Amino acid sequence: MQGGLMSEGLRKAWVNRTAVVGSIILVIMVLSAALAPWIVKTDPAEIDLASRLLPPAWSPNGSAEHLLGTDHLGRDVLSRILFGGRISLFVGLVTTILALGLGTILGMLAGYFKGRLEIIMRLADVQQSFPFIALALVLVAAVGPGVKTTVLVLGIGGWVTFARVVQGQVLSEREREYIEAAMSLGARSPRILIHHILPNIASPIIVLASFAFAWMIVVEASLSFLGFGVQPPQSTWGLMLSESRDYMQIAWWLPTFPGLAIMMTVLGANLLGDWLRDVLDPRL
Amino acid sequence: MSGYLLRRLLQTAFVIVGSVTLIFFVLRLSGDPVTLMLPYDASDEIVERFREAYGLKDPVYIQYFKFLMRAFTGDFGTSLHFNRPALELVLERLPATLELALVSVVLTVTLSIPIGVVAAVKKGSLIDNILMGAALIGQSMPTFWLGVMAMIIFAVQLKLLPTSGRGGLRHLILPSISLAVYSMARLARVTRSSMLDVLGEDYIRTARGKGLRERVVIFRHAMRNASLPVAAMIGLMFAALVGGSVVIETVFVWPGIGRLLAEAVRNRDYPVAQAAVLVIALFVTAVNLLTDISYAYLDPRIRHE
Numbered sequence: 153m154q155g156g157l158m159s160e161g162l163r164k165a166w167v168n169r170t171a172v173v174g175s176i177i178l179v180i181m182v183l184s185a186a187l188a189p190w191i192v193k194t195d196p197a198e199i200d201l202a203s204r205l206l207p208p209a210w211s212p213n214g215s216a217e218h219l220l221g222t223d224h225l226g227r228d229v230l231s232r233i234l235f236g237g238r239i240s241l242f243v244g245l246v247t248t249i250l251a252l253g254l255g256t257i258l259g260m261l262a263g264y265f266k267g268r269l270e271i272i273m274r275l276a277d278v279q280q281s282f283p284f285i286a287l288a289l290v291l292v293a294a295v296g297p298g299v300k301t302t303v304l305v306l307g308i309g310g311w312v313t314f315a316r317v318v319q320g321q322v323l324s325e326r327e328r329e330y331i332e333a334a335m336s337l338g339a340r341s342p343r344i345l346i347h348h349i350l351p352n353i354a355s356p357i358i359v360l361a362s363f364a365f366a367w368m369i370v371v372e373a374s375l376s377f378l379g380f381g382v383q384p385p386q387s388t389w390g391l392m393l394s395e396s397r398d399y400m401q402i403a404w405w406l407p408t409f410p411g412l413a414i415m416m417t418v419l420g421a422n423l424l425g426d427w428l429r430d431v432l433d434p435r436l
Numbered sequence: 437m438s439g440y441l442l443r444r445l446l447q448t449a450f451v452i453v454g455s456v457t458l459i460f461f462v463l464r465l466s467g468d469p470v471t472l473m474l475p476y477d478a479s480d481e482i483v484e485r486f487r488e489a490y491g492l493k494d495p496v497y498i499q500y501f502k503f504l505m506r507a508f509t510g511d512f513g514t515s516l517h518f519n520r521p522a523l524e525l526v527l528e529r530l531p532a533t534l535e536l537a538l539v540s541v542v543l544t545v546t547l548s549i550p551i552g553v554v555a556a557v558k559k560g561s562l563i564d565n566i567l568m569g570a571a572l573i574g575q576s577m578p579t580f581w582l583g584v585m586a587m588i589i590f591a592v593q594l595k596l597l598p599t600s601g602r603g604g605l606r607h608l609i610l611p612s613i614s615l616a617v618y619s620m621a622r623l624a625r626v627t628r629s630s631m632l633d634v635l636g637e638d639y640i641r642t643a644r645g646k647g648l649r650e651r652v653v654i655f656r657h658a659m660r661n662a663s664l665p666v667a668a669m670i671g672l673m674f675a676a677l678v679g680g681s682v683v684i685e686t687v688f689v690w691p692g693i694g695r696l697l698a699e700a701v702r703n704r705d706y707p708v709a710q711a712a713v714l715v716i717a718l719f720v721t722a723v724n725l726l727t728d729i730s731y732a733y734l735d736p737r738i739r740h741e
Contacts, residue, residue: 278451285680286697289698292701407584419573
C-alpha cells in the first residue's frame with residue numbers, strides 16, 4: 153500500500169512540473185550550502201578593505217574575483233551567502249523538526265484524551281493570539297539573542313500549527329473501528345497512539361512540515377534582520393540583509409542577493425508542499 | 437447563536453488572561469527580572485530600591501496576582517527609557533499601526549479577490565498561470581526584503597516616493613504595499629481554490645443548465661458561496677499583517693507599535709515591550725472574535741454545531 157503510493161507519487165511528480173522545479177531549487181540551495189568550501193575559494197569572513205563595496209562581476213567596476221561583489225568590509229558576497237546558507241538552512245531544518253515533534257506529541261495527546269487535556273488546545277489559542285514575531289521578540293529579550301535562542305524560540309513557537317491539525321486528525325481517527333479492535337485486543341494507549349494512529353495521520357504532518365520549513369526560514373531571517381536572531385560574526389541571510397541597510401543607497405547588490413537566496417529556498421519549499429498536499433492529502 | 441457567542445466570549449476571556457500570564461512568566465524566564473529592567477551597571481543600592489518599588493520581594497504568586505490586577509487597570513509601569521507610562525506610549529503609536537494595517541487589508545481584499553476569481557474562472561489558461569505564478573512568488577518573498585527592494589527602486593533610484601517616515605498618502609504607498617503582498621498572494625490562492633470547489637458543485641451546473649448568463653452564475657451563485665472560507669481568512673490575515681508590521685515598520689521607520697516594540701527590546705525597556713505585546717495580542721484577539729461572530733452569522737452551520 154505505502155510502496156504503491158510512493159511509486160505512484162513519484163510518477164505523478166515527474167508529470168507535475170511544480171514538484172520537479174521545487175525539488176530542484178531546494179536541492180541546489182542545500183547542495184551549494186553544503187559544498188560551499190569547494191565552490192568558493194574566498195573565506196566568507198576575510199576582510200579586505202582595499203576592495204570594499206565592489207559591485208558584481210558583470211558591472212563596469214566589478215571584479216572577476218568577486219562574482220556577486222563585496223560588502224562594506226570587502227568580504228565576498230557569494231561566499232557569505234553560501235556559508236550563511238549553512239546556518240539559515242540548519243536553523244530552518246532543526247526548528248521544523250522541533251516544532252513537528254512537539255506539535256505532534258501535544259496534538260496526539262490532546263486529541264486522544266479529549267476533554268482531559270483540553271488545556272493544550274486552549275494554550276494553542278493563547279499563543280496564536282500573539283503575532284509570532286512579537287512573541288519571539290519578547291522571548292529573545294528575556295533570554296538573550298543567538299543561534300540557540302533562535303532555534304528554541306522558533307521550535308517551540310511553531311508547535312501550534314502541527315498540534316491543531318494532528319489533534320483534529322486524531323479526534324476523527326480514534327473513533328475508527330481499527331482502534332476499537334486494537335483496544336479490545338488489550339493494546340495500551342501509547343501503543344495505539346504510536347503504532348496505530350501515527351502512521352495514519354503522517355501525511356498531513358509531512359505536508360505541514362514543508363510549509364513550516366519555508367515559514368521558519370522567513371522568521372529566522374526577520375529576527376536576524378531586526379538584530380535579535382543569529383549574531384555576528386556568524387552569518388545568515390537575514391543578518392546579511394540587516395548589515396546591508398546602511399549601504400543600500402549605494403550598493404544595491406548587498407540586499408538583493410541574500411534576499412533572492414531566501415526567496416528561492418522558500419519558493420522551493422512551498423512548491424514542494426503544494427505538490428505533497430495534492431498527492432498525499434487532498435483534504436488539507 | 438447565544439450559546440455559541442457565550443462559548444466564544446469565555447474562550448476570549450481565557451485567551452486574554454492567558455496572554456497576561458504568559459507575559460508575566462516570560463519575564464521571569466531569565467531568572468531575576470531586575471537584571472532585565474535595569475542597566476547592566478546599576479549599583480546594589482538602586483537594585484534594592486527597585487526590588488522594593490516593584491514588589492519583587494513578595495512570593496511569586498502574590499507578584500503574579502498583583503501583576504494581573506495592574507495589567508487589567510492598564511498599568512504596566514513606567515518606561516525605563518522615556519520615563520513615561522508604558523501604556524500611554526503604546527497607545528500613542530496605535531493609530532500609525534492601524535493606518536498601515538487597514539490600508540494593507542483594503543489593498544489585499546480589493547485586489548486578491550478579483551485575482552482569485554478570474555484565475556478560477558479561467559482555470560488552466562495563460563492568465564491563470566501568470567496570476568498564480570505571481571502569487572506563489574509573492575508568497576515566497578520575505579516582507580521586509582520586499583520593503584527594502586521597493587525602497588531601493590522607487591525611493592533611492594527613481595526618487596518617486598519618500599524612503600521613510602509617516603506623512604501623507606505618499607508615505608503610505610511603499611510600506612502598505614510591501615506589507616500587503618504576502619497576504620494578497622495567500623488570499624488570491626485561497627479565493628481561487630474556494631471558487632474552484634464551488635464551481636464544481638451541482639447547483640452551479642443547475643444554474644447554468646437553466647440558462648442563466650455566466651456573469652450571473654459567477655457573481656450571484658458562485659462568489660457568494662465561495663466567500664465563506666475567504667471571510668474566515670481575512671481575520672487570520674489581519675493578525676499576520678499586525679505581526680508583519682513589526683518588521684516593515686522598522687524598515688520604513690514607521691512610528692507604530694511594531695517599531696516601538698523592537699526598540700523597546702533593544703533598549704531593554706521591558707515595561708514598554710510588555711505593554712506593546714499585550715496591546716497587539718488584545719487587538720488580534722478582538723479581531724478574531726469579531727471574525728468568528730460574523731462568520732457564524734453568515735454560516736448557520738457553525739452556530740448550530
